[in-house]
Amino acid sequence: MNATTIENPVVLCDECTCGVANDDWSHLDMHNPRDAEEAMTTIKASLELYGRLTRAGDADMPGYFGCPLCGETQCGGGHLHSAAHAA
């Protein structure tokens, strides 16, 4: 198998990358607890679709992109992950 091939690639924002890496989403509360609760509902539903997410490196997106987990828009950067399932 080609090591450079990433199965079901998904690009996550900084916050979701942190949450996935540590399995801890408490940092979302720092902004607004009510928003965080809504965000968690979205994120958990997305996580169920994707299954296990494994970090595969920096995505280095050239412009704005929507994070498929939380739905937030981030400008540039991003973190490439390999998902267990295609969403």
Ligand SMILES: [Zn+2]
């Ligand atoms: Zn996100």
